[in-house]
Amino acid sequence: MEYGVFFYFSLRNDDMLNNPLLNNLFNYATSELSQDAFICWLLSFAAHEECDCSNLSLRSCAVELIKEFVPVLKDIDKSKIKVTDLKQQYMSVDVFAVVNETYGIIIDDKTDTKEHDNQLERYEVIIKDKFPNLQLYKVYYKTGFQSDYTEVKKDRIPDF
Structure with missing residues (x-):
């Protein structure tokens, strides 16, 4: 056997x-927790404006991912983008990141499941209550396969 x-x-x-x-x-x-951990690990490289040479590629990758999540940062110099807070499983949110103390990224990640119960909308209400001054961006982060994006698009979440 x-x-x-x-x-x-x-x-x-x-x-x-x-x-x-x-x-x-x-x-x-x-598991989704493994995915949460990977996302947090990658984003953590954007927590420092300078890093040693061995981490420059990871910092660059993290910043490019942030630029995808927060489109208003697209034209901002990479050196000006910094993760100032990063939380995993915070108030039921899979990953919550704060960038430049101005932008909040709410990430709902899925592996073999799909969006349900308007999770991102509920998370947005929770985070908005705790951080009223942040401009919030919602991210539906799906690995694996999903054949129907109806629920995701209903919440007007852009896919990329």
């Missing part, structure tokens, strides 16, 4: 290695 289980995972990993469309980090880390 152990051989069968081992073979199954070997075959699955080989399939992912040979087909870039199947290659998904969350085939290995399957």
Whole structure:
């Protein structure tokens, strides 16, 4: 039996290695908490305006992701973008980041589930109450596959 289980995972990993469309980090880390952790880890590289040479690429990647989440920052110099607060599982919000003490990013991430119960709208109300001075941006962050975006688009959340 152990051989069968081992073979199954070997075959699955080989399939992912040979087909870039199947290659998904969350085939290995399957929970939303793993995804939360990855998002927080990446965004944390934007918490410092300067970092050592080994982290420059990660800082650049984090800042580019922030620019996707907060379109008004698109034309701002990367060195001027800084994560000033970062929370995981904060008041039921998967990931909450504050950028430049002005913008709040509410991230609802999903792995094998889909949007339900107007979560982002509810999270926005909660965060707005705690941080009334922040300009809020909602992000529906989905890995894996989703065939129907009706609920997401109903909340007027842009996809990218």
